[in-house]
Amino acid sequence: MSNTHNRTRYALVGTGNRGTTMWGGELLAGWSDHVDLVGICDLNLMRAERARGMIGGDAPLYADFATLMAEQKPSLVIVCTPDHNHDDIIVAALEAGADVISEKPLTTTVEKIARIRDAEARTGRRVDVSFNYRFAPTAAKMKELIDAGTIGQVTSVDFHWYLDNRHGADYFRRWHAFEKNSGSLFVHKATHHFDLLNWYLGSDPVEVKAFGELLHYGAKGPFRGPRCRICPHRDECPYFFDLAADGFLDALYEDPSEVDGYVRDACVFREDIDIPDTMTAVIRYASGAQVSYSLNTYMPVEGHHIAFNGHLGRIELRQYEKQPWEMPKADEILVVRSFGGGVERIEMPHQPGGHYGGDNLMRDMIFKGERPDPLGQRAGSRAGAVSVLTGLAALKSARTGGAVRLQDIAPPGIF
Ligand SMILES: NC(=O)c1ccc[n+]([C@@H]2O[C@H](COP(=O)([O-])OP(=O)(O)OC[C@H]3O[C@@H](n4cnc5c(N)ncnc54)[C@H](O)[C@@H]3O)[C@@H](O)[C@H]2O)c1
Incomplete structure (x- = not known):
């Protein structure tokens, strides 16, 4: 049944892959009772035109965002431009009276975080950040187990993320390969992972010590x-x-x-690439938890390992995405209770859709009216900011060699 009184009039800004699929064609197909696309903006009107053909419909195209806002007056703007200019679109959208969904990362610098947070407070509008991994059923299950005290207080986490040599390489083909555009993969990619940690632990990171080097791509190539x-x-x-x-x-x-001039197949071995491809960090949390984290970008497998260690046991998951052997049909969360408590194997069948099923569940949460959110999965600008700050602290630590306290780099009002 169509829900005409509750339809959200939204504008899409940035018609690359993410905008065209997740927030374009897929959103209109799957949530058609809830949204109307009233304008599409991209600096590159040829790409916008192509995207509209793929998305379907006849939403007007704009190269100028202010004109779109003035003419179409959307109540929601979805920001899918490169990371370094999210702040310009977000602030202009808020000031024009719209709410915002920003693709991750929220932004790339401390100054831009402050700008976005100030505009959100000043306008009273809402900024959502698309942390879809929180909605993956495996993530939700682990959060439930942790919150229920299954392993007591979490005292440490082992968290290792592997990008394969197709997906990982893709970041080195494009604008992401330069710190000024992406804040490095400690921000662009690890924002997901740091956000997951902050959310799982229900605590803020305090201090980060990291290493990050370019060992494979860029000038290291043959x-x-x-x-x-x-x-x-x-x-x-x-x-x-x-x-x-x-x-x-x-x-x-x-x-x-x-x-x-934006080519999609630039060389991964460009000599001026300036971001690390091999990263590790240790993070201390306000709760006392210690995290060891790594991100690798040229692996023969894709997926992640995570284990939460507590006073009463351990919860662990090896989540598979791609590998050169048979994929398991389901993911398995192991809950191992200390002192002879045995092991519980929780089988989680793979869900359809991107990010282990998280993309669909996140869109349900945002677009299908007010829904209960007992696990706090819907993420706002503070979560976006704290995870970016964690990445900026890690990059700074990797560059300077010292530990970095988040409080020392954060803008006022975050901690
Ligand atoms: N949540 C996720 O899991 C996920 C997955 C993929 C991408 N993303 C995010 O989505 C965003 C877009 O990624 P992508 O791969 O589609 O990028 P892309 O480079 O393919 O597309 C970006 C588009 O934005 C346009 N653009 C640049 N500046 C603009 C401006 N000022 N105004 C209007 N248009 C502008 C470009 O012309 C381009 O068409 C990034 O922030 C990325 O981190 C998130």
Whole structure:
């Protein structure tokens, strides 16, 4: 049944892969009773045009965000531009009277965090951050177990995330490869992971000590070329990426690159790449918990390991995404109780949709009216800010060699 009185009039800003799929075609297909797309904005109008063709419908296109806001007056703006300019769109949207869903990371610097938080407080509007991993059923189950005191107080966490040499490499093909655009993968990617930790533990990080080096991509590569499509090393390079073989990405990025020079298959071995590809961090929490974390970007497997260690036992998960052997049909959470308490094996079948099923459940939570949120899965700007600050502290620690206290870098009003 259509729910016309509750439909959200939203604008989509940024029509790359994420905007076009998650917040474009998928949102309109799956939540059609709840949303109307009233405007699409991208600096690159050719990409916006292509995206609209993929999304469907006839929402008007804008290169200028202020004009979109003035003409269409959406009540919600979904921000899917590169990380470093999220703040410009978020602040302008809030000031024009709209609520915002920002793709992660919320932003990339301390100053930009302060700008967003000030605008949110000043306008009284709401900023959601798309922390879809909180909604993965395995994550929700582990949060429930922790909150129920199953292993007593959590005293330490082992958390290791592996990106494979396709997905991981993708960050080194594009704008993410430069700190000024992404804040490094300690911000761009680890924002998900630091947010998960903050949420699981229900506590704030206090201090971070980290290492991060470029050991595989960038200047460490054996050769380089201008871009895969015309690279003289295409036959010998394991990272050769055939954009033309992917109809969706080719249509969205190749011809539109003539407008803005944004090529989707830039060389992963560019000499000026300035972000680490191999990262580790230890984090101390206000609760007393200690975390050891790592992020690797060129693995033959994709997925993560996490284990929570407490006074009364241990909860662990190895979550598989991609690997060169048979995938298990379900994920298994192991709850191992100390002192002869045995092991409980909790089988979690794989869910459809992106991010272990989290993408769909997050959109249900946001768009299907007020819903109970007993696990606190819906994330706002503070959660976005704290996870970015954790990444900025880690990057600073990796660059300077010292431990970094979050309080020393945070803008006022966060802690
Ligand atoms: N939550 C998740 O799991 C998840 C997954 C993928 C991407 N993302 C996030 O989504 C965002 C977009 O990622 P993507 O891979 O689609 O990026 P992309 O580079 O493919 O697309 C970004 C688009 O924004 C446009 N753009 C740049 N500046 C703009 C501006 N000022 N105004 C309007 N348009 C502008 C570009 O022309 C481009 O079309 C990033 O912040 C990324 O971190 C989140």
